[in-house]
Amino acid sequence: MSAGMExxxxxxxxxxxxxxxxxKFCSLTAASLGLGAGAAxxxxxxxxxxxxxxxxxxxxxxxxxxxxxxxxxAHPLVKDVVLSMISLDYDDTIMAAAGHQxxxxxxxxxQKYKGQYILAVEGNPPLNEDGMFxxxxxxxxxxxxxxxxxxxxxxxxxxxxxxxxxVQAAKPNPTQATPIDKVIKNKPIIKVPGCPPIAxxxxxxxxxxxxxxxxxxxxxxxxxxxxxxxxxHDKCYRRPHFDAGQFVEEWDDEGARKGYxxxxxxxxxxxxxxxxxxxxxxxxxxxxxxSGHGCIGCSEDNFWDxxxxxxxxTGINQFxxxxxxxxxxxxxxxxxxxxVAAHAAVTAIKRVASKKPEQVG
Amino acid sequence: MTxxxxxxxxAYDASGAEKARTLQTIYVYEAPVRxxxxxxxxxxxxxxxxxxxIGSPLPSVPGEASAxxxxxxxxxxxxxxxxxxIVFFLLRVYWAFVGxxxxxxxxxxxxxxxxxxxxxxxxxxxxxxxxxxxKKYIGHNxxxxxxxxxxxxxxxxxxxxxxxxxSEGAGRDSWQYALFGWxxxxxxxxxxxxxxxxLGMWAIVTFVIVHVYAAVREDILxxxxxxxxxxxxxxxxxxxxxx
Ligand code: HEM
Ligand code: SF4
Ligand code: SF4
Numbered sequence: 001m002s003a004g005m006e007x008x009x010x011x012x013x014x015x016x017x018x019x020x021x022x023x024k025f026c027s028l029t030a031a032s033l034g035l036g037a038g039a040a041x042x043x044x045x046x047x048x049x050x051x052x053x054x055x056x057x058x059x060x061x062x063x064x065x066x067x068x069x070x071x072x073x074a075h076p077l078v079k080d081v082v083l084s085m086i087s088l089d090y091d092d093t094i095m096a097a098a099g100h101q102x103x104x105x106x107x108x109x110x111q112k113y114k115g116q117y118i119l120a121v122e123g124n125p126p127l128n129e130d131g132m133f134x135x136x137x138x139x140x141x142x143x144x145x146x147x148x149x150x151x152x153x154x155x156x157x158x159x160x161x162x163x164x165x166x167v168q169a170a171k172p173n174p175t176q177a178t179p180i181d182k183v184i185k186n187k188p189i190i191k192v193p194g195c196p197p198i199a200x201x202x203x204x205x206x207x208x209x210x211x212x213x214x215x216x217x218x219x220x221x222x223x224x225x226x227x228x229x230x231x232x233h234d235k236c237y238r239r240p241h242f243d244a245g246q247f248v249e250e251w252d253d254e255g256a257r258k259g260y261x262x263x264x265x266x267x268x269x270x271x272x273x274x275x276x277x278x279x280x281x282x283x284x285x286x287x288x289x290x291s292g293h294g295c296i297g298c299s300e301d302n303f304w305d306x307x308x309x310x311x312x313x314t315g316i317n318q319f320x321x322x323x324x325x326x327x328x329x330x331x332x333x334x335x336x337x338x339x340v341a342a343h344a345a346v347t348a349i350k351r352v353a354s355k356k357p358e359q360v361g
Numbered sequence: 362m363t364x365x366x367x368x369x370x371x372a373y374d375a376s377g378a379e380k381a382r383t384l385q386t387i388y389v390y391e392a393p394v395r396x397x398x399x400x401x402x403x404x405x406x407x408x409x410x411x412x413x414x415i416g417s418p419l420p421s422v423p424g425e426a427s428a429x430x431x432x433x434x435x436x437x438x439x440x441x442x443x444x445x446x447i448v449f450f451l452l453r454v455y456w457a458f459v460g461x462x463x464x465x466x467x468x469x470x471x472x473x474x475x476x477x478x479x480x481x482x483x484x485x486x487x488x489x490x491x492x493x494x495x496k497k498y499i500g501h502n503x504x505x506x507x508x509x510x511x512x513x514x515x516x517x518x519x520x521x522x523x524x525x526x527x528s529e530g531a532g533r534d535s536w537q538y539a540l541f542g543w544x545x546x547x548x549x550x551x552x553x554x555x556x557x558x559x560l561g562m563w564a565i566v567t568f569v570i571v572h573v574y575a576a577v578r579e580d581i582l583x584x585x586x587x588x589x590x591x592x593x594x595x596x597x598x599x600x601x602x603x604x
Contacts, residue, residue, distance in 0.1 A: 164549075219533065220545055229533045245431030246421045255421055264418065270529075271552040301549040313416070314556040325556050326416065329563020336567045340574045343488075347578060350490060 008210065009048040022047075029207050032200055032279070033216075034226045046211050053210040054109055054117040056148060057091035060141045061134045061168050061177050062123025066159040067093050069196035072282070073203045092136075103137050106144075110151050118209055119152035121145065123161045125183055126168070126175035133175035142183065154188040154215055155180060156205060160298060163191035163223075170304035181222065188215055191222040193274075195298035200279050201227045221301075223273065232269035232295045235277040238262065256292060266310035267294030274299040385598040387499055389463050390590060397453045398591055404446040405565060408519075411439035412562050443523050450520065463500040467509050477503050495583050497598055505575065512568050515561060522558040526551070 012022060023044060030039040059067075092102055109117055126133040131140030149155060157180040160166035168177040181189050192205055205224055208216050216224040233239065241247070242261040249255060249264055261267070269277070272295050276287040288295055296309045307315025307324075316323050390398075414435050422429045457465045471477045480496065480503035487495045488504070495502065501509055525544035528537035529551060548554045580587040586597040 220542060221549055225533065231529060234530070240426040243433040244422060244426040244429035245418060245433075245435075246426060246429065247418060249421065260421065268552065271550065271555060297550070297552065300552065303550070306550065306552055312552075312555070313559055314552055316556075325559040325563070329560050329566070333563050333567045333570065337570050340570055344574065344578065346490060347582065351582070 006052055007048060007050060008052040011052060029204060032204050033208055043211050046213075050213065053153075053213060054113050055120055055206065055210065056106065056109055056117055056152075057093075057120045057122065058141075058145065058148065059093060059136070060121060060123035060125050060145065060161070061175065062159070062161050064093060064122070065196040066122045066161075066202070067091075069194075069199045070202045071199075073199035106148065110148060114151045116153055117151075118154055118156060118206075119148050119187075120156040120158060120206070121162045121180055122158040124165060124169070124177050124179050126177045127183075128174065128176035133177075145180075145183065149184045149187055152187060154190065154209065155184060156209070157181065157189055157191045157193075157222075158202070159197055160193050160195040160303065163193040164301045164303075166195060167304050170302075189222055190215055190218060190224060193223065193228075193299040195303075197299070198227075198275055198279050198281060201275055227275045227279075228273045228299070230273065230278075232272045232274055232277045232289070233267075236261075236269050236289055237277070238289060259292075262289060262292075262294040263312065265294050266308065266312050268297035268300070268303075268309075268312065269295040270312070272297040272300050386595045387598075388594055389461075389499055389596045390594040391456070391460050391464060392594065393452065393456045394460065394464055395591055395594055397449050397456070400449050401446065404442045404449070405569070407438060407442040408446065409562055409566060411435050411442065412559075415439060416559055416562075440527060443520075443527070446516075447520050447524070450516065466500050466506055467513050470507060470510050477506075480504075481507060495579075497584050499596055508568070508571070508575075512565075512572075515564050515568065519558065519561045519565065522554050522561065525554055526558060 009022065013019075023040070026044040026047070027040040030043050033039070035043075057067075092098075095102065095105075097105060123134075125131060125140070125142035125145050127142060131142035134141040136144055157163045161168065161177075162180045165173075165177055165179045168175065169179070181191070190205060190209070192202060194201070204227065205216065208224075208226075216226055219225050219229060221228075233242075236242075238259060238261045241259070242263055246258075246260040247255060247264040248260045248262050251265070263270070267289065269289065276295070277289065280287045280290070294310070297303045297306070300306075307313070308322075311324060313325050316325065316328050415432075418432060418435075422431050454468070457468050480498075483492065483496060484502045484504035486492045500506070521541055521544055524537050524541040528535055528541055531537045533542075544554060545551065548557070576587045579585070580589075584599055586595075586599070590596045
């Protein structure tokens with residue numbers, strides 16, 4: 001458990017991390033957050049002098065892919081540092097304490113750091129049947145969430161689940177899984193969507209908030225601008241092929257071998273806000289498009305219910321068949337054109353049949 | 362409203378025989394309205410063709426990526442035509458204020474007017490072959506008026522969604538995003554804006570089919586000129602039957 005007013009720097013020194021590693025962490029993080037040159041020093045100073053901000057990490061209805069991503073943060077340094085930043089408080093998946101002992105930590109943090117701690121939520125609460133589809137510590141997760149949110153400074157909504165609902169909220173959503181911002185209305189919420197979000201993005205957000213004690217700039221949807229203000233498509237290395245008009249038409253064609261643009265294969269890069277094409281995955285090794293598959297838009301609202309992963313546009317199923325915008329629109333236009341032709345024919349026939357001289361224009 | 366009716370007494374038929382007829386012409390569509398109509402028609406044609414190829418791109422071009430810019434040019438043409446559409450739409454809105462009464466018709470429906478409402482159904486019956494003759498209208502007939510107004514709503518949606526899509530490339534700090542970013546509050550996933558913008562194209566194609574058909578048909582069958590009116594601005598009434 002955290003020791004009163006300990007600073008972040010004191011914590012990591014106690015954990016055996018060198019000063020040199022610490023400054024390196026500050027400059028790397030400052031760079032990944034897109035902050036200016038002076039920011040690393042500013043950051044180091046803040047981490048050395050300000051009391052550490054406690055982070056509580058809770059799990060609702062989820063698959064733990066966010067945690068999995070997080071602990072694989074590219075730079076081992078980043079992982080160590082950030083983990084020591086939060087694991088000291090509460091994360092029921094990776095903490096040592098369990099049962100009542102763990103629950104006691106929650107209550108203690110809540111009282112001791114009223115209005116000062118960050119609540120990081122992975123997954124979301126299902127609301128159906130009074131929240132009985134997700135029981136945590138003997139009671140519905142939604143109750144625990146509301147309770148901890150009440151005294152939090154801000155909430156980080158991890159991943160597509162907490163941000164948008166994700167697969168458990170996909171139609172028909174039997175448990176009525178509901179994203180955090182639809183349940184907690186009175187606290188600032190940072191959405192960090194993705195399924196899972198990129199490790200460096202996650203550590204970056206945590207570091208920013210705990211370092212500066214305030215939220216990063218958020219966009220209209222509540223996502224941090226520093227990581228979510230551009231689309232995959234804007235920074236995709238295959239973009240020159242898109243502009244040239246060079247596309248993969250089939251998975252094993254010449255274009256696929258040449259690394260052409262995956263637009264025609266349903267790549268959702270043009271509608272997906274995430275940092276994959278810049279930060280990439282697994283320590284910058286690769287990302288889906290680099291390995292030859294289109295983006296499936298995993299960080300976007302409701303991406304499970306937007307039709308096939310291999311269609312760029314949303315499928316339209318209202319007619320009971322799988323259809324797309326061109327089929328529906330083309331059919332409507334075709335039917336109307338046929339109607340017009342029929343109408344013209346009837347007009348012509350009637351005109352011939354009832355031709356009265358004084359009426360002709 | 363300054364409507365000038367010029368009566369041309371005594372029209373002659375092809376064989377030179379005089380027919381006791383009155384032809385009336387009225388100046389309806391002022392020059393800016395006509396100009397807008399044809400610029401609009403051109404812009405929409407370009408937008409539909411290029412928009413279709415944005416959605417379903419042409420087969421891949423051979424050669425170096427750096428030596429080709431096909432998709433780029435198609436998108437450029439789309440965006441250029443889109444801006445033209447918007448600029449002329451704004452001019453058209455301005456003209457609705459300063460132009461004659463007919464210049465305002467597109468932008469509102471006089472649903473409170475009983476005669477007008479009756480006219481909608483009367484025209485509907487005319488198109489369903491249930492009445493023998495249409496009425497004469499100086500501006501749009503009430504049914505066409507409804508169609509035009511609806512079309513304006515579609516155009517507005519296409520412009521707003523188009524600018525929202527444009528703002529995605531222009532960036533979150535662009536004026537396009539400042540003005541049209543609210544579209545993303547309605548459609549948080551921009552994939553839906555693409556889908557609706559794409560469906561909107563088909564709605565517009567459908568409208569164009571009906572519009573062109575109705576204009577040609579009216580030009581032939583009805584009691585007033587249509588196509589030439591959008592060129593000269595003058596509406597010609599071809600008969601002097603009652604009403
Ligand atoms: C009559 C009006 C219009 C029609 C029929 C039309 C049609 C289309 C179509 C079919 C698409 C492809 C959508 C997709 O499959 O993703 C498209 C994309 C687009 N349109 Fe339009 N459009 C119109 C007006 C506009 C306007 C006024 C603008 C504003 C400048 C605009 C900007 C765009 C943009 C930015 C895209 C996305 C391009 C991309 O993804 O690379 N459009 N349009
Ligand atoms: S592969 Fe996808 S993200 Fe990359 S340029 Fe093509 S459409 Fe855009
Ligand atoms: S490329 Fe697209 S689908 Fe893949 S991880 Fe990134 S945002 Fe998700």
